[in-house]
Amino acid sequence: MDAAGSRAPAGTGGDSSGGSSRETSGRLSREQIYVLVSAASMNLGCMMAYSILGPFFPKEAEKKGASNTMIGMIFGCYALFELLASLVFGKYLVQIGAKFMFIAGMFISGGVTILFGVLDQLPEGPIFIVMCFLVRIVDAIGFGAAITASSSILAKAFPNNVATVLGSLEVFSGLGLIAGPPLGGFLYQSFGYEVPFILLGCIVLLMIPLNLWILPSYESDPGEHSFWKLVTLPKVCLIAFVIISLSSCFGFLDPTLSLFVLEKFNLPAGYVGLVFLGLALSYTISSPLFGLLSDRMPNLRKWFLVFGNLITAACYLLLGPVPILHIKSQLWLLVLVLVVNGFSAGMSIIPTFPEMLSCAYENGFEEGISTLGLISGLVSAMWSVGAFMGPMLGGFLYEKIGFEWAAALQGLWALISGLAMGLFYLWEHSKTRRSRSKAQNLIGTEEEQTALLPNET
Secondary structure, three states, X not given: OOOOOOXXXXXXXXXXXXXXXXXXXXXXXXXXHHHHHHHHHHHHHHHHHHHOOOOOHHHHHHHOOOOHHHHHHHHHHHHHHHHHHHXXXXXXXXXXXXXXXXXXXXXXXXXXXXXXXXXXXXXXXXXXXXXXXXXXXXXXXXXXXHHHHHHHHHHHHOOOOHHHHHHHHHHHHHHHHHHHHHHHHHHHHHHOOHHHHHHHHHHHHHHHHHHHHHOOOOOXXXXXXXXXXXXXXXXHHHHHHHHHHHHHHHHHHHHHHHHHHHHHHOOOHHHHHHHOHHHHHHHHHHHHHHHHHHHHOHHHHHHHHHHHHHHHHHHHHHHOOOHHHOOOOOHHHHHHHHHHHHHHHHHHHOOHHHHHHHHHHHOOOOOOHHHHHHHHHHHHHHHHHHHHHHHHHHHHHHHHHOHHHHHHHHHHHHHHHHHHHHHHHHHHHHHHHHHHHHHHHHHHHHHHHHHHHHHHO
């Protein structure tokens, strides 16, 4: 990872107060290493705790009387409250303190993960369902705090290599997504419902003392700009729509894929978790690559955003596959499509943060932790919108029209966002060319007038 390169890529911005002393060195400082370790530990632990539900919770919830739609709502409420938490924490990051927010978020997330492990002791019906909602809501608030603070701290420590660092740390998010489902499935199969949650919750809690010791504190003055000014920028709005569409695609799989695999291919719960590996592993491998390319060649970001969405749309048509294609559903095809989807997701997700940050700086936002908090909160919030809508619609559509058609409809989100982003970049390119042409014509006219002046006198 070249997280502290000597040349600042265009478009990522800089931070004279926080990174100028480190950005010219080819080696990582001790502070930067500590930031990376803290963020990596949070990504790994929290994503493992988040992803263990996929292989077995839908079936367990069915036993407790929850419908597929209700299961989708349990998955989706997490994202809804992470959305609200991210907006609030992004706005007040400077006042609360990034380090405190990070540690408190991890503590809450680890504690309620353990609490989720005892919910099977509750009676079936409304009591079980209500408690699932409450625990997931509190967990979402904790995770929203931790991820918003983490992204801001990373961007502060690595002002000129934001995409590279975020992409590299997605390896640990991916490892969490990779390890979570199979680990959760096998622990559930071997020891029952409680053990997966208690073990993962304890792992997250044990990371807190480490982060209290090594994570640096960053202080800054509150910024003058608001979320409202940020979201009214057209480019930011379109990137937000891209984030929502991609997040909803991921969220769609949580309540539906395990049920589809169990019904279609009759796999045991432990092996269902392995199916999720196709998506998580390819996303983990591709994210650092696309992060490095986004920082070294910023002009490629627009192509990543557009084509990543279009490839994702094609993947969801083939996930079932959609009946109109007359392709037989096979396990190897499903895994292959998930692998390709992981690469396309890395292609389109990683450039979103630096593109949004670049747009903010170009429109007068100050360079500092306050703006980074706004961007981090907005990215987390938009991701949460999709993560809320994906499971909700996924559970409902799976129940009404089946997985094949539900996946195809989900793919339309990615198709629309990819086309919209492509049209915007074409418009932006034509606008830039017209501006340059006018400027050249104006310069040429002034030169002609200057050349004629001596003759006129």
